[in-house]
Amino acid sequence: MKQLFSRHAVAAACALAFGSACAETLLSIDARAPTAQPVTGHLRLGTAVAPSGQRLGANNQYLTLDGQPWMPVMGEFHYSRSPADTWEAELRKMKTAGITVVASYVMWNHHEEHEGKFIWQDNRDLRRFIELCAKVGLKAVVRVGPWVHAEVRYGGIPDWVVTSMRTRGDDPEYLRHVARFYDEIGRQLRGQLWKDGGPVIGIQLENEYNLSGPEQGAQHIATLKKLALKAGLDVPFYTVTGWDGAVYPSGEVTPVFGGYPDEPWATSTSELPPKETYAFRFDSRVSGDLGAQTAAQAPGTAETDIALTPFLGAEYGAGLPFMYRRRPVVSPDDIASMLPVQLGSGVNLMGYYMFHGGRNPVGASTLEESTATGGYNDTTAINYDFQAPLGPDGQERAVLTKLRPFHYFMHDFGRRLAPMTVRRPELTPASPADLKTARVSLRAAGDSAFLFVNNHVRQYPMPAQQDVRFAVKLPGGVVEFPRQGIDIASGAYFIWPVNFDLDGTRLRYATAQPVTRLDLGAAGVTYVFAASAGVPVELLIDTPSGTDVEAANAQRTPDGVLLQGITAGTGKAVTVHRQGGRDVHVLVLTPEQAQQLAVGEFAGQRRLVLSAQQAWFDDGALQLRSTGSNRFRMAVYPALAKAPAGVRAAGSDGVFQAFEAQLPERKPTVSVTALRAAQPAPAILQGGLAKAALQPIPEAWRTAAKWRIDVPPDALEGLDDALLQLDFTGDVGRLLAGTRMVDDWYYSGYPWQIGLKGLLAAQGKAPLSLAVLPLRADAPVYIPREGRPDFRGEPQIARVDKIGIVPVYRLAIKP
Structure with a gap:
């Protein structure tokens, strides 16, 4: 049974429950009202024209x-x-x-x-x-x-x-x-x-x-x-x-x-x-x-x-x-x-x-x-x-x-999204605490729109939205999609297009998120989408006379060419040939690939780079930074005319050209020596403007445990940098060069790192040490469940779990 929700529909109870007994759920948004035209004249701006004429x-x-x-x-x-x-x-x-x-x-x-x-x-x-x-x-x-x-x-x-x-x-x-x-x-x-x-x-x-x-x-x-x-x-x-x-x-x-x-x-x-x-x-x-x-x-x-x-x-x-x-x-x-x-x-x-x-x-x-x-x-x-x-x-x-x-x-x-007006769906959560009702919004202008979905709330798992479809009411008619109900997993969030222009070809909808557009000149235009985790990729492409769609599993329907079962990855999912226009290619990356994507100027044109390493563009060159591993891999689209120096060709990855490199491995170590054990820490005072826990007074540091840290003089040899990682369990940590504090940290379970390049420059010849103020079991502070230590019946805790050096390698790739 198909259900079209309105604000007062009795069927809303099913939408709130999203239980297995519910049939298909059609979430409706009415975007037929005219889009308000922008109004100017109220804001008194400063000089807004650059010497180049840009305004x-x-x-x-x-x-x-x-x-x-x-x-x-x-x-x-x-x-x-x-x-x-x-x-x-x-x-x-x-x-x-x-x-x-x-x-x-x-x-x-x-x-x-x-x-x-x-x-x-x-x-x-x-x-x-x-x-x-x-x-x-x-x-x-x-x-x-x-x-x-x-x-x-x-x-x-x-x-x-x-x-x-x-x-x-x-x-x-x-x-x-x-x-x-x-x-x-x-x-x-x-x-x-x-x-x-x-x-x-x-x-x-x-x-x-x-x-x-x-x-x-x-x-x-x-x-x-x-x-x-x-x-x-x-x-x-x-x-x-x-x-x-x-x-x-x-x-x-x-x-x-x-x-x-x-x-x-x-x-x-x-x-x-x-x-x-x-x-x-x-x-x-x-x-x-x-x-x-x-x-x-x-x-x-x-x-x-x-x-x-x-x-x-x-x-x-x-x-x-x-x-x-x-x-x-x-x-x-x-x-x-x-x-x-x-x-x-x-x-x-x-x-x-x-x-x-x-x-x-x-x-x-x-x-x-x-x-x-x-x-x-x-x-x-x-x-x-x-x-x-x-x-x-x-x-x-x-x-x-x-x-x-x-x-x-x-x-x-x-540029397409900014002028679009926000449209409220026919069913909305009663409050931010309502974790069951679908969280959906739409922005639309004319017959074009973007659908926004969020099924994630921090620290509060939301139920999966089961067997869901959408009905977007636009001036030119209703767009219902996808063809079959989908499950939106707990924690999922995404943006989907409706009546999206692919350089003259209309994409009626896609169950994937637009990411970027790449102009390849005579070779056409490539649009990159990202698949939404757990959701089958489905596209419906309008095909007026003179338009051909090249794709696997293409089905002609009265509304255009329907593409279902698209496998996300680095291969071209679709190519649209349009008489009198350039070809349009569509890539649909997996969510993981989309997270590895960097877009920028490299080797004379805007390109896509996929790499698990940190990447950035630097005056036409590509910089890759790898933390903890001396191995590098990248994939580039469109292909380079020749392999850059310092990397070796590694075949192809779909339409991407792959390269690999490896730098000499470095394994810097650090030695840690206990200097003194913690003493009983004083009770946490409360007060101040917030009338809550106050940071311990300076004199409380006499109770801190302390360790000496010895970093070898060649720790940075062959590296771009290295990260000193200080894993401790306690209340507050202070990294000292002699008697001078060079960094500090509140314990939370989140890793504390400091770059050795800057640290060694600040340290000079002074000895390096770590002081840890004990965390009392009765401390009235919030630490997330994942980081809250097990005191095992003890009144306080102050310990070093691990101190190590994580090497950081960098590879500069010049075309």
């Missing part, structure tokens, strides 16, 4: 580039938390991962820790960082604060300001210092703004600002914008964060939004309820608690501006920080499953915080947020790993491979 713009729905819809992907990378000599390679990694805009805070106390003494050198060299963004081909948004949060001491405002004047308002003394800080930033960015032909397209003012009252509120944001313009910071876009009741002068700035899969700033010592980050939003833009440290008094400007501004993101968590009282570990799927949800909710700029991890510089004091300096949270003094897709030492995390296909989708097909 940036914004309407109430989306951003534009040269008058066309533009859907960038923005990733946060803090230059002052990363070594300057690594910036270029890390930016290239981000670009290869599909990032188009780099965002970075300018942390005031990183530059003017002492009044009047500005530092703009080395890893604080903002100008050089922005110049490298331009060199690599990335645009930039500079988040100037002056209060930035960023888990930094006093939110980035220097001590000498905090302790001597009123901040975050129009206090004249404060504004004088802010103006001088902005002037310094303006000098650093002179010639680097969009209007000058540079990469800086945006300035963010303040952060999480919801203060009201005399000299505060929208007035203060307007003042900051005036100061920025006076400092020469004339850019197309001015933004503010829009959550937690944000206030700002409507039309002068554009709000940006975010959402996180957990709340490290919360006080709960157990799992949180299901987060609304995984639920489609049809009437709002704010996705839950984002950790603002001030309380709003009323709904903010972002709520009243919702029809006037585009839905832009800046802080969707690409990972999470560990805070002392709460240390949630997220999986790659916890992060990547947010993509179809945010895009299906209408987001037209996907912005991540953080995309690249880092480490705090150490000055006259440590520069982390802490309850000791009045902060709401305790964070590690140096480490800012954030479980980011790119770690502090440039290591690729598994989450990056899950995100990358979505980024390529936005790059190549965002």
